[in-house]
Amino acid sequence: MSNGSLPEDADHLPVRLVTALEVFTRERVAELIDHGEPYIDRARELTVDFKFDFDLTRALVGKSISFGELMSHAVPLNGVADLDKVFKSLTEKPLTSLLNGVHDWVHVEIDGDSPAPIVADVDEMKANLNLLFKARHVLVHEMPETRPFTDDQLKQFARASFEFTHAIDQAITKLLYGNYPLTQIEINQRASERAQQSKQDLGALLDHVNPGGTSERLKKAQAVWVSYVESEATFLSRMDMERHEHGSIAPSIYWSVADELTKERIAWITRSYGEGWGPLD
Incomplete structure (x- = not known):
């Protein structure tokens, strides 16, 4: 019109x-x-x-x-x-x-x-x-x-x-x-904050199911998982590419992938521990 x-x-x-x-x-x-x-x-x-x-x-x-x-x-x-x-x-x-x-x-x-x-x-x-x-x-x-x-x-x-x-x-x-982020910088920052919070939640859960970090099996498994998250988030966000190729949205994708995978890890450990698998070692 x-x-x-x-x-x-x-x-x-x-x-x-x-x-x-x-x-x-x-x-x-x-x-x-x-x-x-x-x-x-x-x-x-x-x-x-x-x-x-x-x-x-x-x-x-x-x-x-x-x-x-x-x-x-x-x-x-x-x-x-x-x-x-x-x-x-x-x-x-x-x-x-x-x-x-x-x-x-x-x-x-x-x-x-x-x-x-x-x-x-x-x-x-x-x-x-x-x-x-x-x-x-x-x-x-x-x-x-x-x-x-x-x-x-x-x-x-x-x-x-x-x-x-x-x-x-x-x-x-x-x-x-609420006051959701509007600029890409704000979006990246918010995604990073969510991922860091999930990382802290996972750390607290690991301390709960493995007091003192005595389980070597869990420590080794966790190290492999951390490496996997880093590789997966980097790959999907193209953070390993030149800046002009991956764009300014890459950090948001990186942290969002890391956040999602961390939440999945938390759910898996919570479910497994809750089902009474017994001692970790």
């Missing part, structure tokens, strides 16, 4: 806008639930309608769908009331309070923009979205001979849809991840 003009197929744009809103909302719902507590527990408050067809059952058996994805595809999204209910259930905030004052944190922190709210008037946005859902319903179910909306309303539908998705995306991201 450049220069305020409408596309040639504008008659069906409300249908596409609502579809986009539904897909976006289901993705954010899945993200919240799959993030864990407290959102996964709050998911019990959602209204869901499961229809176990062949494809869904196959996805469940094959474990190719997460719990959040399952729940998100079962919630009704037929209007603003449904949008309000689903986000209020998961965040314990109605849409109005969830979106009031939300600004684009990236633009503020990186571009130096003023923290202007994405949605100037949440009630007006909700009213336009309600009209959008109604227009979509008429188009799909009544097949009218004339458009059930004006050109100005269509522009308001598009603006309200953009404001909603943009503001929800910022609100949910901030809710889940």
Whole structure:
């Protein structure tokens, strides 16, 4: 819609806008639930309608769908009331309070923009979205001979849809991840901090299962594992290549691989020790 003009197929744009809103909302719902507590527990408050067809059952058996994805595809999204209910259930905030004052944190922190709210008037946005859902319903179910909306309303539908998705995306991201790193340097630093914390956790676990480091077998196995982690993280991050070849993201990949492998090592030792394998020697 450049220069305020409408596309040639504008008659069906409300249908596409609502579809986009539904897909976006289901993705954010899945993200919240799959993030864990407290959102996964709050998911019990959602209204869901499961229809176990062949494809869904196959996805469940094959474990190719997460719990959040399952729940998100079962919630009704037929209007603003449904949008309000689903986000209020998961965040314990109605849409109005969830979106009031939300600004684009990236633009503020990186571009130096003023923290202007994405949605100037949440009630007006909700009213336009309600009209959008109604227009979509008429188009799909009544097949009218004339458009059930004006050109100005269509522009308001598009603006309200953009404001909603943009503001929800910022609100949910901030809710889940806080002041997440924005520059590559910050991302690399955060990845390094996570890996170092996991390394400390592993060290504490090893001290617990092998007090005083008396097990030579475990010490040798751990030394081999440390060498493996170093090789694997270096290989996957291309840290052994020239700087212009591996790029500035390489340290983040290196530390992320090291962090993941360390967490796997912690889980394996915890499980093995807990299963009562007996003395390490």
